[in-house]
Amino acid sequence: MQASGLTQMGGVSRGRLAASQSIKLPLELSAECLTVVAMGDEGVADVSLALKGVDGKEVARDDMIGPDASMRYCPDQPGKYELELSMAKGSGGYAVSVWTGGVPTRRVEAAPQGALTVEGGGSCEAPTILVAGQTYVGNTEDGRKMEEGSCGNTNARELVYRLDLVERQRVSLDLRAEYDGVLYVRRGDCADPEAEVACNDDAPGGGRRSRVDEVLDAGTYYVFVDGYGEEEGAFRLTVQLRPAGNAQNQCEEAPSIVLGTVVRGSLVDGVNNASATCGNDAKGPDVPFRLDLASRSRVRIQHQASGYPPVVHVRSSCERPESEEGCSATGMAVGEATFTGELNAGTHYVFADAAQLASGDYALTVQAADAVGGGAQGDTCGEAISMMDAEGSVVGDTFEARHDVRIGCAASALPMPDVMYRLDILRKSMFYARINRDEGRHLMALQPRCGSVETELACGSEINQLLSPGVYWLVVKSAAVDSFGRFELGYRINDLAPLEKACADATTLVSNRVVTGTTSDASNVVDSSCVGGARTRTGPDRLHKFSLARRSDVIITVLSEAFHPAVTLQRDCVQPSVIECVTRYRSVEPARITRTLEAGTYYVVVDAKEAGTSGQYTVELQVQAPKER
Secondary structure, three states: OHHHOOEEEEEEEEEEEOOOOEEEEEEEEOOOOEEEEEEEOOOEEEEEEEEEOOOOOEEEEOOOOOOEEEEEEOOOOOEEEEEEEEEEEEOEEEEEEEEEOOOOOOEEEOOOOOOEEEEOOEOOOOOEEOOOOOEEEEEHHHOEOOOOOOOOOEOOOEEEEEEEEOOOEEEEEEEEEOOOEEEEEEEOOOOOHHHEEEEEOOOOOOOOEEEEEEEEOOEEEEEEEEEOEOOOOEEEEEEEEEEOOOHHHHHHOOOEOOOOOEEEEEOOOOOOOOOOOOOOOOOOOOEEEEEEEOOOEEEEEEEEEEOOOEEEEEEOOOOOHHHEEEEEOOOOOOOEEEEEEEEOOEEEEEEEEEOOOOOOEEEEEEEEEEOOOOOOOOOOHHHOEEOOOOEEEEEEEOOOOOOOOOOOOOOOOOOOOEEEEEEEEOOOEEEEEEEEEEOOOEEEEEEOOOOOOOOOOEEEOEEEEEEOOEEEEEEEEEOOOOOOOEEEEEEEEEEOHHHHHHHHOOEEOOEOEEEEEEOOOOOOOOOOOOOOHHHOOOOOEEEEEEEEOOOEEEEEEEEOOOOOEEEEEEOOOOOOOEEEEEEOOOOOOOEEEEEEEOOEEEEEEEEEOOOOOOOEEEEEEEEEOOOOO
């Protein structure tokens, strides 16, 4: 308030009130404008303010609902007034302060009770000037439908304000509306959507509240009060200015971070001093830490956040964005961002940052390991971790692993860390594996001889491979020298004996003959590729087959009222070569495949899209001579 040019009258009045109780404070006012700010504690749901003249008539009121209230009044003449603070809903402690100064504003008659409120809001051609510490009450129904913000479908009328900053400052704009409001800010050019510097639809904490809290450089800004969709109505807008944090001082005062320890803190009341190349440019508040390394090392920096989307980035020079050495806005869990990479000996700066205008508590941990690696679980072929179960997931870590073997799909011949898993296949099986979550970026290779690229069966981020009985090694390797870290690997080993039996029992389809079947007493031996393949469990299924003596046009139609069908046409049965897979989200619609096929034997799999669903179905095959093209 002081930074906005206002002067406090007396001290802050504090106390406690029960529900519906009120307190009256006498005021002796000059001709200067008056600003009153009241705040309630956690037990307060709604606090209201009213100002009465010497005759007892109400001359101003805060008429918005919330645990805090503000009101501005410019008296026509000096005299004695009375300020009444009421606990409209809830109970608890309060604090109220009175300030004088600022620019007088135009006043209009407000609600039927005759209270005076402050109104404002114009257009790009004639915006209303914003004054720090002032409260603006308006109604977007009085605006024009001209502009839209980037953070919401704003096809409603808007009102426009102008804010002039003579120096870099932290600007807090708070919008409380009786509708779903949207608040956005543009710099320099009011009518240019590309000039937008901030936009907020719903502020943290819920309710019909929008908030922009940004550090803005000196210049002219335009503030838009708009509505989501076509929503319009009454609102209250307040603006506060505070000195902006100094990036240079923040860097000079950056505390050193100790390897292996957890640093806890809060970004609340922080400012956005540092941008980054990931996480929406890291537009939220941030705090830097100094990291000193005695030698080139592998580094893992984990940023866990509560209340905001985290970003972690590293610079070699604290104040220079172009010195960024790495950036991450993702991790192994929600609310976590993790950077992994190799850093040279020397001083680095680690930023705990936010991807958007939000703040909360953080926990920051930095680990370092020798750049060569050594000592990780499953680090060599002889130390391979056994995958005993038929289905499951494992969490591994290449952070401390060495480079031991080569794989075929690695783009680089450089030494990249890896860990090994062992598969003991007792019967003919389909093996499926996929990297589900990743701190860095990893690839997998399936090898019958550990480290032998020549005998490698499959390589990539996902593997689906038919295996004969024997021993195999699954190598999980960093995709680049510095892309190591934790990963979660999901896998499944499907014994093919049930599928082979289902293939042998497949019902033969004859052209133009409708076959009725049921999956109610069947097993789930196929997970259809158009539903998710081996990643997604489907319902029980039935297999059918047909043979073509010559090249033909084929139409396959499946209809079920009991489940949503997924239908697969494939050439081979046990090791499927899928030609086409279709599914329907509505059971009343047929699933249909139309293809031109060469002579041979084909299989049709009728599957239930959702696991746990089954029932009766019909399947019809139509075979025709191919049309001339």
